Amino acid sequence: MFTARNILLMLFCIALLSCSSEAPPVAEEPVVNIYSHRHYAADKLLFEKFEKETGIKVNLTTGKLDELIKRLEIEGELTEADILLSVDVGRLHRATEKGLLQPLVSADLAAAVPADLRDPDGHWYALTKRARIIAYAKERVNPAELSTYAALADKKWKGKILVRAASSIYNQSLLASIIANEGPEAAEKWASGIVNNMARSPKGNDRDQMKAVAAGIGDLAIVNSYYVGIMINSDDDEQTSAVSKVGVFFPDQDKNGTHVNISGAGITKHAKHPKNAKKLIEFLLSEASQTTFATTNHEFAVNSNTAPPELHKSWGEFKSDHQALGKLGALNEEAVKLFDKVGWQ
Amino acid sequence: MSKTLPIKYGRRYKWRPDSWQILSFSIVFLVLLPLISILSNLFGPAGDAWQHIVDTNLLHYIRTSALLILGTTLLSALIAVSSAWAIAFYDFPGRRFFEWALILPLALPAYISAYAYIGILDYDSLVQQLLAPLLPLPIREYFMSLSGAIFIFAFALYPYLYLITRIAFQRQSRTILESARLLGHSSRSIFWKVALPLSRPAIAAGLALIFMETMNDYGLVKYFGVYTFTTGIFEAWYELDASAAATRLSALLMLLTFGMIGLELWQRRQKGYASSSNMDLTLSRVKKRGSKAIFPLVVCFLPFFFGFLLPGTQLASWSIGSIGKLESEFLTPFLNSMMLASTTAIIIVAVALVVVYTTHLHRSTEMKLLSKISTLGYSIPGAIIAIGIIAPFVYFQRTVHEFMTGVFGISTGLFLSSTIGFLLIGYTIRFLALAFNPLESGFERNCRNLDEAARILGRTPLQALREVDLPLLRGTIFTAAILVFVDVLKDLPLTLLLAPPNFPTLATEAHYLAENEVIAQAGTIASAIVLAGMIPVYILNRLMTGDLTENTEQ
Numbered sequence: 001m002f003t004a005r006n007i008l009l010m011l012f013c014i015a016l017l018s019c020s021s022e023a024p025p026v027a028e029e030p031v032v033n034i035y036s037h038r039h040y041a042a043d044k045l046l047f048e049k050f051e052k053e054t055g056i057k058v059n060l061t062t063g064k065l066d067e068l069i070k071r072l073e074i075e076g077e078l079t080e081a082d083i084l085l086s087v088d089v090g091r092l093h094r095a096t097e098k099g100l101l102q103p104l105v106s107a108d109l110a111a112a113v114p115a116d117l118r119d120p121d122g123h124w125y126a127l128t129k130r131a132r133i134i135a136y137a138k139e140r141v142n143p144a145e146l147s148t149y150a151a152l153a154d155k156k157w158k159g160k161i162l163v164r165a166a167s168s169i170y171n172q173s174l175l176a177s178i179i180a181n182e183g184p185e186a187a188e189k190w191a192s193g194i195v196n197n198m199a200r201s202p203k204g205n206d207r208d209q210m211k212a213v214a215a216g217i218g219d220l221a222i223v224n225s226y227y228v229g230i231m232i233n234s235d236d237d238e239q240t241s242a243v244s245k246v247g248v249f250f251p252d253q254d255k256n257g258t259h260v261n262i263s264g265a266g267i268t269k270h271a272k273h274p275k276n277a278k279k280l281i282e283f284l285l286s287e288a289s290q291t292t293f294a295t296t297n298h299e300f301a302v303n304s305n306t307a308p309p310e311l312h313k314s315w316g317e318f319k320s321d322h323q324a325l326g327k328l329g330a331l332n333e334e335a336v337k338l339f340d341k342v343g344w345q
Numbered sequence: 346m347s348k349t350l351p352i353k354y355g356r357r358y359k360w361r362p363d364s365w366q367i368l369s370f371s372i373v374f375l376v377l378l379p380l381i382s383i384l385s386n387l388f389g390p391a392g393d394a395w396q397h398i399v400d401t402n403l404l405h406y407i408r409t410s411a412l413l414i415l416g417t418t419l420l421s422a423l424i425a426v427s428s429a430w431a432i433a434f435y436d437f438p439g440r441r442f443f444e445w446a447l448i449l450p451l452a453l454p455a456y457i458s459a460y461a462y463i464g465i466l467d468y469d470s471l472v473q474q475l476l477a478p479l480l481p482l483p484i485r486e487y488f489m490s491l492s493g494a495i496f497i498f499a500f501a502l503y504p505y506l507y508l509i510t511r512i513a514f515q516r517q518s519r520t521i522l523e524s525a526r527l528l529g530h531s532s533r534s535i536f537w538k539v540a541l542p543l544s545r546p547a548i549a550a551g552l553a554l555i556f557m558e559t560m561n562d563y564g565l566v567k568y569f570g571v572y573t574f575t576t577g578i579f580e581a582w583y584e585l586d587a588s589a590a591a592t593r594l595s596a597l598l599m600l601l602t603f604g605m606i607g608l609e610l611w612q613r614r615q616k617g618y619a620s621s622s623n624m625d626l627t628l629s630r631v632k633k634r635g636s637k638a639i640f641p642l643v644v645c646f647l648p649f650f651f652g653f654l655l656p657g658t659q660l661a662s663w664s665i666g667s668i669g670k671l672e673s674e675f676l677t678p679f680l681n682s683m684m685l686a687s688t689t690a691i692i693i694v695a696v697a698l699v700v701v702y703t704t705h706l707h708r709s710t711e712m713k714l715l716s717k718i719s720t721l722g723y724s725i726p727g728a729i730i731a732i733g734i735i736a737p738f739v740y741f742q743r744t745v746h747e748f749m750t751g752v753f754g755i756s757t758g759l760f761l762s763s764t765i766g767f768l769l770i771g772y773t774i775r776f777l778a779l780a781f782n783p784l785e786s787g788f789e790r791n792c793r794n795l796d797e798a799a800r801i802l803g804r805t806p807l808q809a810l811r812e813v814d815l816p817l818l819r820g821t822i823f824t825a826a827i828l829v830f831v832d833v834l835k836d837l838p839l840t841l842l843l844a845p846p847n848f849p850t851l852a853t854e855a856h857y858l859a860e861n862e863v864i865a866q867a868g869t870i871a872s873a874i875v876l877a878g879m880i881p882v883y884i885l886n887r888l889m890t891g892d893l894t895e896n897t898e899q
Contacts (some may be wrong), residue, residue, distance in 0.1 A: 033846060034846075039857040039860070039861070040861065041861075059763075059846035059847055060846050060847055061763075061844075061845075061846040062841070062853075062857070063841045063842050064583075064728070064841070064842075066582075066583035066584075067583075067728055067731070067732065067841075067842050068842075070583075070732050070735075071732070071735055071842065074732075074735050074736050074739050075735075075739050075759060075762065076739075076743075078739065078742065078743060078746060078758050078759045079759070080758070080759055080762070080763055094586070165567065165570065165572075167567060167576065167579070167580065167584070172584070200486065201570050202570055203489050203490075203568065203569055203570025204489065204568060204570070205568070211467075211468060212468075214468070215468035215483055217482070217483070217486065230861075235667075235865070236864070236865060238467065238468075238469050241469070242468075332584070333584070333585055333586070336580065336584045336585060337397055337401075337585075340397065340398075340401035340402055340580075341401060345570065345572050
């Protein structure tokens with residue numbers, strides 16, 4: 001008993017000392033708590049604006065999505081998180097499956113977000129879209145040679161392809177989309193073809209792949225579209241000069257469309273401030289906020305009323321594969337295992 | 346390992362020792378909690394995820410991890426032991442500078458150093474332009490590899506070993522070394538036959554820290570395309586959502602760590618390594634001037650250059666380039682970091698003192714074993730430990746919540762989870778090993794007979810601790826505190842997951858800026874980490890040399 005009291009006392013003391021007198025959450029204080037994987041300047045700008053407009057304070061806990069989901073799961077009904085902000089549709093799907101999110105029904109949101117970019121029951125809504133594009137060396141590759149993701153597995157590109165590790169969620173969702181569209185056998189063949197064609201074993205991040213294209217390590221890089229935008233707008237001469245040597249190609253235009261993943265948000269099952277959470281999600285999907293995402297972070301807006309920024313206009317309209325989005329979550333594990341099987345590190 | 350005394354002092358004071366022991370056991374239990382909570386998954390159904398890992402990557406993970414560990418420990422041992430030897434036994438121009446400059450890499454997180462090196466060796470860098478005619482591929486391609494990772498880790502982590510080994514060398518009894526010299530042994534032969542074998546426990550302790558630090562890294566190895574055990578743990582835990590499989594991998598890793606430490610202890614089980622208590626008799630240093638000074642100079646300059654000067658200069662040049670452009674606020678993260686690091690250092694030293702002193706009072710083998718086990722968590726990746734911390738603490742808070750709502754109708758919710766207290770508890774659990782090891786050896790070395798004398802003269806254990814041990818251990822305590830301080834300053838995984846909302850630290854800001862690849866700005870924040878870490882490192886060195894001189898003057 002003495003021991004238990006001791007520990008309790010100790011913990012309480014520490015809690016009291018460090019607690020900024022945070023009272024237990026009472027329903028709908030002017031606060032909204034977010035667990036987010038996103039840590040971008042655009043988000044910060046928007047949250048500040050939201051605080052100013054509504055007087056609702058935004059508390060942001062950032063971290064890796066998988067860890068945040070795990071934390072949400074452990075915290076259960078006691079969690080203080082109201083919103084989960086994800087950069088991958090598969091993780092939103094996983095969170096939904098685990099019963100961590102609650103449905104949000106809103107006519108405004110339904111009007112703003114195309115049906116295939118939100119959960120049918122409203123557990124999550126896409127905020128932005130990112131396309132997995134091919135960045136090619138302008139000097140050495142004629143874009144007419146490019147067509148589909150499948151064509152990248154052709155022997156023609158042996159030693160030419162740059163792509164990051166299998167642990168990258170965007171590679172996982174790309175492979176999951178190929179499984180969804182063409183079946184597991186075709187997907188395995190594709191993945192092993194890419195491994196054979198790699199210019200080097202996977203390392204670095206998306207921007208490193210483009211820099212390697214510019215440096216002549218390989219000719220084609222499979223990267224996310226918004227990194228191209230970030231590099232173009234960088235202060236760093238090295239990045240702008242590297243990206244100027246790289247062209248952007250949207251594959252699979254004659255098939256299902258270029259693979260896209262979304263960044264999205266859902267209200268947690270046990271949210272203590274669901275009304276504020278709803279307000280924030282609506283705010284992030286407003287045209288003004290969508291423009292901020294598109295211009296500051298170079299992601300594609302999901303609200304179709306938003307006018308695209310110059311950069312996106314210069315890339316032209318493209319067809320994106322929305323059909324696969326709903327299946328990516330369920331196929332993610334299979335994709336991870338396939339990568340291991342074919343030796344894509 | 347020193348031999349235990351025949352008399353069990355603890356038994357004489359029945360009521361006192363109990364409260365020491367209770368407190369210590371609670372602390373050790375607290376530290377073991379995350380390990381228990383992680384390992385409790387061990388017996389769950391492993392599912393096909395485990396089989397999948399065994400079938401595909403397990404061998405690859407083991408091989409890469411083994412190479413990484415082997416390379417890092419060998420290279421860092423080479424760096425640390427040779428420089429510690431030069432500092433301890435030679436007198437050469439610049440010695441006083443290198444004595445502390447060699448500790449500086451401690452202030453530079455390995456992942457930041459990696460970014461700096463990639464900047465130095467980048468495709469359009471000066472180095473690349475110079476090397477272009479010699480190499481078929483850009484130098485950066487060779488650097489981002491297993492060898493590059495070994496290089497970064499060895500030059501970032503060697504100070505742990507250097508610090509411990511240098512003290513061990515300096516404290517070796519003059520009698521032994523002088524005798525060896527009188528018997529006609531050259532410096533070289535004294536090093537190999539006397540000094541090195543005598544320092545074995547110290548070297549082993551330092552290498553164990555380096556081993557664990559290397560194994561718990563995740564970001565750097567991933568960025569370099571080096572796929573280790575840790576990669577597997579993360580894949581299993583998160584991507585395959587199979588905690589049982591991930592736990593098996595973690596358990597395997599812990600077993601490996603435990604095995605290595607066990608092997609070392611077993612190997613030297615019967616050999617006495619107690620260093621002399623006559624610290625006033627340190628060996629006079631051999632004067633090296635002119636061309637003879639080249640060897641010690643080179644041996645000291647290279648680690649300082651590659652571990653600190655070169656990457657530090659790159660960071661500084663980035664900072665200068667991005668002054669005024671900084672996106673993130675600077676002052677708040679700086680203050681947050683300083684607050685966290687100093688508070689944690691104080692808490693951990695206090696907690697470690699209690700445990701070590703209890704072990705010391707009771708000569709308790711069980712306690713010693715338990716506390717050794719509790720330091721094992723240091724080898725598990727921080728992000729996994731963080732989950733292991735969250736689970737039992739949420740359970741605890743839920744119990745309190747249910748009790749409070751049930752009895753008083755007050756909803757306490759997660760009263761702890763979004764406070765700094767939670768993060769502080771997390772740090773304490775994670776970094777206890779850092780303070781524990783130096784304090785333990787400090788007690789062994791300094792306090793054995795003196796506080797027993799105090800006890801016989803009628804002092805209570807607390808009085809003996811305050812009046813005798815604490816003053817004697819001042820230097821050791823500061824060493825422990827500063828090691829913790831610097832590590833908290835650099836910590837990423839725990840801070841990311843356990844920090845309260847809207848609570849940026851220097852490490853998290855640098856991480857996000859680097860992740861969003863605003864490298865130059867990340868460099869500015871990283872420079873702040875280095876500066877904040879340099880101050881205590883400087884104090885650390887002053888204390889350690891001061892500690893020695895004090896002893897010499899007695």
